[in-house]
Amino acid sequence: MIEIEIGLALIAIMAGLVLAGVPIGIGLVFLSFIGIGLIRENWDLAGRLLALASYAAISDYLFATIPLFVLMGLLVSVSDVGKDTFEVAQHLLRRLRGGLGMATVLANAVFGAVTGISIASAAVFTKVAVPQMMRFGYTPRFAVGCVAGSSILGMLIPPSLLLIIYGVLAEVSIGRLFLAGIVPGLVMAAGFMLMIWLLATFRPDWVQPVSATVAPPPEETARSLLMKSVPITTLIALVLGGLYSGYFTPTEAGAVGAFGALVIALVRRRLNLQKFWRILVETGFVSVGILFLLIAASMYSRMLTMAGIPASIADLIQALGLGVYGFLFVYILFVLLLGMIIDSSSILLIVTPIAAPIAMAFNLDLIHFGIITVIAVEVGLLTPPFGIGAFAVKATLNDRRIGLETIFAGCIPFIVVMLLVLALIVAVPGLTLMFN
Amino acid sequence: MAELDSISDAAQEEAARPPRDAFGLTLWLLNSLGTLMIAAMMVLIVSDVVGRSFFNAPLDGVAEISAKLIVAIVFLQLPAAIHWQRMTRADMFLNRLAARSPRAAQALEAVFAAIGVFVFWVIFDATLPQFLDSWEQAEFFGVQGVWTLPTWPIRLAILVGCAGAALASLMQVAMGLKRAFTGQPA
Amino acid sequence: QTQINITIAASHPTTIAWIWAMQQALMPAVNQALENTRFRIRWREAFGGTLYRFTETRNAVKDGITDVGFVGTLWEGSAMPLQNVTYFTPFATDNLRLQVDVMEKMTAEMPEMQKAWTDNNMVYLGTCGTETYDLWTTFPVRTVDDLRNRKISAPGVSATWLGGTGAVPVNGALTTYYTDIQTGVSEGTMSFPSGIFPVRVHEVAKYITKVNIGCMYVGGIGMNRQTFNRLDPVVQAAFRTGGKAYTAALTNRVLETSEANMKEMVEKGAELSVLPAAERQRWVDGLPDIAGDWARTNEGRGQPAKKVLAAYMDGLRAGGATPGRAWTA
Numbered sequence A: 001m002i003e004i005e006i007g008l009a010l011i012a013i014m015a016g017l018v019l020a021g022v023p024i025g026i027g028l029v030f031l032s033f034i035g036i037g038l039i040r041e042n043w044d045l046a047g048r049l050l051a052l053a054s055y056a057a058i059s060d061y062l063f064a065t066i067p068l069f070v071l072m073g074l075l076v077s078v079s080d081v082g083k084d085t086f087e088v089a090q091h092l093l094r095r096l097r098g099g100l101g102m103a104t105v106l107a108n109a110v111f112g113a114v115t116g117i118s119i120a121s122a123a124v125f126t127k128v129a130v131p132q133m134m135r136f137g138y139t140p141r142f143a144v145g146c147v148a149g150s151s152i153l154g155m156l157i158p159p160s161l162l163l164i165i166y167g168v169l170a171e172v173s174i175g176r177l178f179l180a181g182i183v184p185g186l187v188m189a190a191g192f193m194l195m196i197w198l199l200a201t202f203r204p205d206w207v208q209p210v211s212a213t214v215a216p217p218p219e220e221t222a223r224s225l226l227m228k229s230v231p232i233t234t235l236i237a238l239v240l241g242g243l244y245s246g247y248f249t250p251t252e253a254g255a256v257g258a259f260g261a262l263v264i265a266l267v268r269r270r271l272n273l274q275k276f277w278r279i280l281v282e283t284g285f286v287s288v289g290i291l292f293l294l295i296a297a298s299m300y301s302r303m304l305t306m307a308g309i310p311a312s313i314a315d316l317i318q319a320l321g322l323g324v325y326g327f328l329f330v331y332i333l334f335v336l337l338l339g340m341i342i343d344s345s346s347i348l349l350i351v352t353p354i355a356a357p358i359a360m361a362f363n364l365d366l367i368h369f370g371i372i373t374v375i376a377v378e379v380g381l382l383t384p385p386f387g388i389g390a391f392a393v394k395a396t397l398n399d400r401r402i403g404l405e406t407i408f409a410g411c412i413p414f415i416v417v418m419l420l421v422l423a424l425i426v427a428v429p430g431l432t433l434m435f436n
Numbered sequence B: 001m002a003e004l005d006s007i008s009d010a011a012q013e014e015a016a017r018p019p020r021d022a023f024g025l026t027l028w029l030l031n032s033l034g035t036l037m038i039a040a041m042m043v044l045i046v047s048d049v050v051g052r053s054f055f056n057a058p059l060d061g062v063a064e065i066s067a068k069l070i071v072a073i074v075f076l077q078l079p080a081a082i083h084w085q086r087m088t089r090a091d092m093f094l095n096r097l098a099a100r101s102p103r104a105a106q107a108l109e110a111v112f113a114a115i116g117v118f119v120f121w122v123i124f125d126a127t128l129p130q131f132l133d134s135w136e137q138a139e140f141f142g143v144q145g146v147w148t149l150p151t152w153p154i155r156l157a158i159l160v161g162c163a164g165a166a167l168a169s170l171m172q173v174a175m176g177l178k179r180a181f182t183g184q185p186a
Numbered sequence C: 001q002t003q004i005n006i007t008i009a010a011s012h013p014t015t016i017a018w019i020w021a022m023q024q025a026l027m028p029a030v031n032q033a034l035e036n037t038r039f040r041i042r043w044r045e046a047f048g049g050t051l052y053r054f055t056e057t058r059n060a061v062k063d064g065i066t067d068v069g070f071v072g073t074l075w076e077g078s079a080m081p082l083q084n085v086t087y088f089t090p091f092a093t094d095n096l097r098l099q100v101d102v103m104e105k106m107t108a109e110m111p112e113m114q115k116a117w118t119d120n121n122m123v124y125l126g127t128c129g130t131e132t133y134d135l136w137t138t139f140p141v142r143t144v145d146d147l148r149n150r151k152i153s154a155p156g157v158s159a160t161w162l163g164g165t166g167a168v169p170v171n172g173a174l175t176t177y178y179t180d181i182q183t184g185v186s187e188g189t190m191s192f193p194s195g196i197f198p199v200r201v202h203e204v205a206k207y208i209t210k211v212n213i214g215c216m217y218v219g220g221i222g223m224n225r226q227t228f229n230r231l232d233p234v235v236q237a238a239f240r241t242g243g244k245a246y247t248a249a250l251t252n253r254v255l256e257t258s259e260a261n262m263k264e265m266v267e268k269g270a271e272l273s274v275l276p277a278a279e280r281q282r283w284v285d286g287l288p289d290i291a292g293d294w295a296r297t298n299e300g301r302g303q304p305a306k307k308v309l310a311a312y313m314d315g316l317r318a319g320g321a322t323p324g325r326a327w328t329a
């Protein structure tokens, strides 16, 4: 079983390279090439597989809409829609301890209804919420952790790129998956807010060691609140309304949402040609980072498949002869481990085709199983060394004083809540099947 | 914390302006082409939605064209992302190393960049025959009799992107080595 | 004892009949054929798209990324156009066994058909086809006019089958039909029972109208030519046997599943009807010259499409079928 040893060795080397600071995509392509060359003893073949994957791995309508979700996020940010949403939430929660943190969660939950990818939420709220929280004496660690942590709501609350990918792989209705994500998304948001309140009350040093010394935010009137709620409400109505009344598909929501955000930005006079160009260029930089990672991750997972890693793990899980909860436990653990080293869509590509038939054999509903899978996968957005949610915050923040390790540390309480909610959803399938 | 905003705003503004040097300008133009394609894709999809929903006249091939365009977009923008160091990475270790030994950090940067030169050369080399095939055999995508488009421009974009990415990485190798030897900070 | 490593892969999971038959018919048949020989195959399975996506099925076998693979020629309109003759001759036959037979014979005996596989560095082993296409809609279809201005999920070449009906073809994929129809992005689709049943479209489009748009040749099992040539003749023969077993098992499976699935859909409340013969003929007569256009386009690209078209139609007639339209070029 020499292939498996090569595969395992390359996983270890990958972790080392990432920690050493090699650009992650390039490191993955490099290891894929080495791995395939060694496993097949054919370096031409390894090169051809790289070329094939470069051309085909992300050549899909689904991936094509990623830049459009990013564009929507940046437009929402520049037209202050994100900021307004945040300020409304801030006002509503102003009397609670940790209110700004809760406002970030709430705003993310609302924003999650229009965006399909978490990094869009992370990009928007890094710019909107982090400076605000730090102004009010929140620790940088908590502020960035809060933004990264609550950004996962963007892919749990529909529309969601991960749910689309899972639906395609497991051959279950994406519409039903979307409905199934609503309640867990709301439970997750509530869990985050409760955790923030508990932390702010019992461990204020972690959240907000010094109380605000700056002037409180301007008093909101009913009118100002209304005015600030109109843009996000319009955008949600456009995206969700259009989706559920059949004007467009979940895949098309990114384009329609971006277009809607563009119109809002124009109406609010926040955009000239120069600024729009700047946003488009930034969209390109953010998306190429993500999409190239997806290409590289696809090469890497193909290499692991050639090494027989997923197959032997499936064999292992089957050989353990577990019951349904034992299986779910091992499965979730496996997804969490994968989440530390590869990206979310690659995890889905690797585990779903193997795990879905096993889940069916255990009489698990594939919709329920999908939500379990997606939450477990999303934890990986926040875990080092490869945590794309933390990377997105870091990339948007562009501040050398706040390192990746600070962001990862800030995510820990959010990961704890995610695991608790995950356990709850495993125990109570009804939470996902309410609308089905 | 207003400077948090201004830092990334300044970086964004700089990226949006065409640079002066020929190599930088070339990469900037490739990147801009990809950027325009993103905007075009938004227009294309929204037109399809509107045409289908309100005029019973969908645009043919939007899904397939977007699926191919995205590949071209990524590879056209890759060289710029590498050149302006926007590739995602974990810099904790490098930052600490740079604080203790800037020369070692620069040498390590050169090694990482060399890996980039290597992988983009490999992809370029393996894509070249595919490009020639697609050109000679007039390979297309789409549906015969409805609409078809050639695939060679997409493969050409991969070639151009890999060449640009390899060159951008090569410049970083040179830069890293120079700084490692002279001890000049980044 | 000689152990041979063979990678067998597919872009889709084994829950789909096309791939199921690789694991449940081809592999056991090869193993069995080698039972009393000194050869053993050590299979390395990579089903479910973990090694490559559906757009790469030809390249994956051609380049040796897998040794044996399911090749969907329906996705290879550019590189293997002649294999797609069935998609451009709709309403030709609902006899899957006959169609599989005709296509397998043409592939074996016509150098023009054989060439597509050889040129792509592959050895052809087995054949894959679907049962006939029908309509699943949110509204009853009694005449062709009922389709006018209706949005029908019909991606790719199937859009041409709606030519002349006034229906609006909408893009999508098997996995998006349910949502698309449920929300109103489209109002129905053309499909076949064994394909559509697992995605439960009958829950949202309960009117099933038997139209008999025809069976379609999807592709087949290809083996990398270098891998094949390196094998001992005994092992080569075993793979040929495996390919035959694949074709037979798959065709049986598709027909059985199709019948069972249709029955279950009706039991669960779908309303089954048959489009009257005269209306079907109106639909057929209203179609543009799909096959002729296809043949002329490909002749222009240096492909002997006219000859293949004629051979296919003649083969069907010789087998006793009466195509709804005498497609010629």
Ligand code: NA
Pocket: A111, A112, A113, A114, A115, A116, A117, A153, A154, A155, A156, A157, A158, A159, A160
């Ligand atoms: Na969402």
Ligand code: NA
Pocket: A339, A340, A341, A379, A380, A381, A382, A383, A384, A385, A386, A387, A388
């Ligand atoms: Na992670």
